[in-house]
Structure formats: C-alpha cells, structure tokens
Amino acid sequence: MEIRSLHDTGFATLFNAFSRAFADYEVQINELQLQTMLTRRGYLPKLSFGAFDGDELVAFTLNGNGLFGGIPTAYDTGTGTLAAYRGQGLATKIFEHSIPYLREAGIRQYLLEVLQHNTKAVSVYRNLGFEVSREFNYFMQANEKVNAIMTKPSHAYSIREVDVAACQSASGFCDFYPSWQNSFESIGRAADDFLCFGAFIENRLIGYCIFESASGDVTQLAVAPTYRRKGIGTALLHETLSRNKYATAKVINTDTTCVDITDFLKARNIELKGQQFEMIKTL
Known part of the structure; x- marks a missing residue:
C-alpha cells in the first residue's frame, strides 16, 4: 500500500474509484457530473492524494483549492474508500500524509462538510482537530x-x-x-x-x-x-x-x-x- 499524489492519475481511474467507493449511496453521479463537480469545487490533482494497492486506487481524498473568507484553503471535495479496504484508517492516513504538502503550498486551513448522521466520520474529523464552524440544511x-x-x-x-x-x-x-x-x-x-x-x-x-x-x-x-x-x-x-x-x-x-x-x-x-x-x- 502506497499513498501518493493524484497528479498523474487519469480521470478514468478516478471515476472508477469514486463510483465504487460510493456505490452504496442513494444518489449516483456519472462521469460528466463528476467532472463538473470537480471543476466547480476547484479540484487540484497535485494536492489530492490516494492510497494505491499496486496500481489500484483504493482510497482517496480529492482536494479543492481556493480562498474561503479570504484565507488560502483546501476543501475536501470527496473522500472515499473501496468497501474491501474500509476499517484500515486509510482516510486518516491520507489526510495526515497530505498536511505537509498543503502547508508547503501556502494552505492555511482545511474545510469540509460532513453529514451529521455520519457519526463515525464526524468522530474521525474531531479526532483530527476539526471544529464545527456552522450547521447546514x-x-x-x-x-x-x-x-x-x-x-x-x-x-x-x-x-x-x-x-x-x-x-x-x-x-x-x-x-x-x-x-x-x-x-x-x-x-x-x-x-x-x-x-x-x-x-x-x-x-x-x-x-x-x-x-x-x-x-x-x-x-x-x-x-x-x-x-x-x-x-x-x-x-x-x-x-x-x-x-x-x-x-x-x-x-x-x-x-x-x-x-x-x-x-x-x-x-x-x-x-x-x-x-x-x-x-x-x-x-
């Protein structure tokens, strides 16, 4: 297992991993919708990271980049793990791996949104030092x-x-x-x-x-x-x-x-x- 930047990862590989990671979600998106979402949210491959089992992308965090409240910010556009690889803490490992690269790029804060009923994810983010800034409907x-x-x-x-x-x-x-x-x-x-x-x-x-x-x-x-x-x-x-x-x-x-x-x-x-x-x- 190796964690590395998604800079050289093609969109087809990304879409395949994204689809498999979110296969159990009620709403599915196609290739065009994913591309549109990534563009809108400022996806930056070189500051996004994935866990690879050989050549297979099995977990990922897709980071957007921009200003939020006037502060250089990284935004979690999508974090997912293939079902067979869950329970290994890969999302946390990917996030911790990314921090030095984000800081080096001048990023000063990390922003994300998480469903409130996803208590497991909320707990993971709290343990990583995230604090709730707002609640959304x-x-x-x-x-x-x-x-x-x-x-x-x-x-x-x-x-x-x-x-x-x-x-x-x-x-x-x-x-x-x-x-x-x-x-x-x-x-x-x-x-x-x-x-x-x-x-x-x-x-x-x-x-x-x-x-x-x-x-x-x-x-x-x-x-x-x-x-x-x-x-x-x-x-x-x-x-x-x-x-x-x-x-x-x-x-x-x-x-x-x-x-x-x-x-x-x-x-x-x-x-x-x-x-x-x-x-x-x-x-």
Missing part, C-alpha cells in the same frame, strides 16, 4: 411537487437573465456567507454551467437566483430585505424550475440559523432532507 423536492405558484404582486417587477457579476454586486442581500460549493469563486470556475436571474423594479435589482440547470441545484437565492414576502423569491424560483433539466430541485447548504430561507423553502414544499456540519481545521 439541505432541501430537495421533485419539480412537480414544488409550490411555486405565482400570486398577484404587490409591486410591479420583472424577471430577466443577468450575468454572475450582477448577482455578485447584490451579494449583500444574502443573510449568510455561502458554503464553498455555493460561493462566487466556485460559481466562477464553471460560470457557463449556470443560469442567473434577476428581479427588477424598473432598473433596480432587488433579488437574484443562481441556478445549475443540469443538476437542479439552486446555488444562491436572495432578495433584498425590504422586498421579502412579496412574491419575489417565488417568482425567481418559478423561473428556475421552468429551466430545470433535472427531475429534482435541490437547495444545498443553507445556514440553519437563517430562519427566513428555511421558512421560505418549507412553504414552497421543498423538503428538508438532512443536515451537515461545516468543519474547519487550521493548518
């Missing part, structure tokens, strides 16, 4: 079950496509700092995969939604506080659903302390499916 619902019925607006507004820059100029509408995969830096890595809609009164932007139509991922949805509860958010959601190429709408990693977004999604019948911890370790 994730919501999902079949398109046809989402309640995005338009009502008569109290203000005359229009919905039209905008670019990412327009949304970023209105990022102050958000009540919490987006998670890694929902940040503007991540969106910018795969900007062509997103649709952006703005809500306008005359020419003034009062709300926006950023949406990945291939996956059904509602990445950001925000309305200026003065214009909330007036149908603006529902109108933006309605527009995204009309363009959704995926059977399900997903809203991943909303801050559990943000009551407004939680209430809005529940009122739209987008069901709370679970919760995650965001965890950070200073390197």
Whole structure:
C-alpha cells in the first residue's frame, strides 16, 4: 500500500474509484457530473492524494483549492474508500500524509462538510482537530411537487437573465456567507454551467437566483430585505424550475440559523432532507 499524489492519475481511474467507493449511496453521479463537480469545487490533482494497492486506487481524498473568507484553503471535495479496504484508517492516513504538502503550498486551513448522521466520520474529523464552524440544511423536492405558484404582486417587477457579476454586486442581500460549493469563486470556475436571474423594479435589482440547470441545484437565492414576502423569491424560483433539466430541485447548504430561507423553502414544499456540519481545521 502506497499513498501518493493524484497528479498523474487519469480521470478514468478516478471515476472508477469514486463510483465504487460510493456505490452504496442513494444518489449516483456519472462521469460528466463528476467532472463538473470537480471543476466547480476547484479540484487540484497535485494536492489530492490516494492510497494505491499496486496500481489500484483504493482510497482517496480529492482536494479543492481556493480562498474561503479570504484565507488560502483546501476543501475536501470527496473522500472515499473501496468497501474491501474500509476499517484500515486509510482516510486518516491520507489526510495526515497530505498536511505537509498543503502547508508547503501556502494552505492555511482545511474545510469540509460532513453529514451529521455520519457519526463515525464526524468522530474521525474531531479526532483530527476539526471544529464545527456552522450547521447546514439541505432541501430537495421533485419539480412537480414544488409550490411555486405565482400570486398577484404587490409591486410591479420583472424577471430577466443577468450575468454572475450582477448577482455578485447584490451579494449583500444574502443573510449568510455561502458554503464553498455555493460561493462566487466556485460559481466562477464553471460560470457557463449556470443560469442567473434577476428581479427588477424598473432598473433596480432587488433579488437574484443562481441556478445549475443540469443538476437542479439552486446555488444562491436572495432578495433584498425590504422586498421579502412579496412574491419575489417565488417568482425567481418559478423561473428556475421552468429551466430545470433535472427531475429534482435541490437547495444545498443553507445556514440553519437563517430562519427566513428555511421558512421560505418549507412553504414552497421543498423538503428538508438532512443536515451537515461545516468543519474547519487550521493548518
């Protein structure tokens, strides 16, 4: 068994290992979806590592690289182990092996998200020195079950496509700092995969939604506080659903302390499916 960088590991090998490691998960992803996910999350092969049994990749941690809160950060895009190799502590060994390389590359913190019900993984990360920074909800619902019925607006507004820059100029509408995969830096890595809609009164932007139509991922949805509860958010959601190429709408990693977004999604019948911890370790 040897742990080494994934710099020279081809995508086909990576996809094969990823598929086998997560074969027991409810949601499966294809090659294009994995490639899209890696691009969006800033995957950097030379700072990612795997355990090899001969030539076979049997465990891995795929690290993203970028800024988070202005700090150079490594992000755990995916950690997995083939079923036959579990129970050997390979994930911990890979992580510990990676630390000197991450520090040498100027990384100052390591960020990850983990499902709260995965208590074994949470315990491993705590033992490695990670601390919970935030708690996230994730919501999902079949398109046809989402309640995005338009009502008569109290203000005359229009919905039209905008670019990412327009949304970023209105990022102050958000009540919490987006998670890694929902940040503007991540969106910018795969900007062509997103649709952006703005809500306008005359020419003034009062709300926006950023949406990945291939996956059904509602990445950001925000309305200026003065214009909330007036149908603006529902109108933006309605527009995204009309363009959704995926059977399900997903809203991943909303801050559990943000009551407004939680209430809005529940009122739209987008069901709370679970919760995650965001965890950070200073390197």
